Amino acid sequence: MGVLYLVRHGQAPAHAYAAEPVAADAPGLTDLGFVQARHTGLELARQVPEFTATVSGALPRQQATLTGVMEAFEGAPDPLVDPGWDEYTIPALPGAPTTEMYTNPAAYQQMLDAALARWTAGAEHGGESYADYIARMNAAAGRAVDLAGSGQTVLVVSSAGTITALLARLWGVPPEQWPIMARAMVNASITKLLVGRRGLTVVSMNEHGHLSARDVGLATFR
Numbered sequence: 001m002g003v004l005y006l007v008r009h010g011q012a013p014a015h016a017y018a019a020e021p022v023a024a025d026a027p028g029l030t031d032l033g034f035v036q037a038r039h040t041g042l043e044l045a046r047q048v049p050e051f052t053a054t055v056s057g058a059l060p061r062q063q064a065t066l067t068g069v070m071e072a073f074e075g076a077p078d079p080l081v082d083p084g085w086d087e088y089t090i091p092a093l094p095g096a097p098t099t100e101m102y103t104n105p106a107a108y109q110q111m112l113d114a115a116l117a118r119w120t121a122g123a124e125h126g127g128e129s130y131a132d133y134i135a136r137m138n139a140a141a142g143r144a145v146d147l148a149g150s151g152q153t154v155l156v157v158s159s160a161g162t163i164t165a166l167l168a169r170l171w172g173v174p175p176e177q178w179p180i181m182a183r184a185m186v187n188a189s190i191t192k193l194l195v196g197r198r199g200l201t202v203v204s205m206n207e208h209g210h211l212s213a214r215d216v217g218l219a220t221f222r
Contacts, residue, residue, distance in 0.1 A: 168181060187222075
């Protein structure tokens, strides 16, 4: 039996979600996001002696989080980049998301929820369809399962939408309900799955006690 640990990326700056390209040296995480990643690495190091493979999506916020997490481990394997773990492109929003994500999160969430409802229902927005998104997520999960053979422990860093899209498939959650799961994911939280003969089994989801403890206070949703 193998084990998959799925970690959501740490808090990312607003430019990480913009449709336009950003400078190559733009940080993938906020200062808080880097701290969250390191705390999650320390928590994982308490649970896992080592990872036999580490994977992230291609997004800077995902790769930066993987780097921060692995600071807690010695002799880490070379990281693999699998774009199948990338987040969806925020569909059909009126303009690129800005700092409103943080300054007016309720209004931004309403706008995002409406766009996701249209997208999961099959609306086209000139980018990746919902069906194509789920197909590439499933393919990425399959590649991670292949890495997590008997006795192997694999770390994957992805995003809230993609992690919960996988969980929704495993639990039979309908597409229109999936965004509710994503909304509850904490930055740099940990989700644990077992890999066995019958497929994937979810052991825990969205673990974030190491971030929300009173003496730490690092938990964020955006």
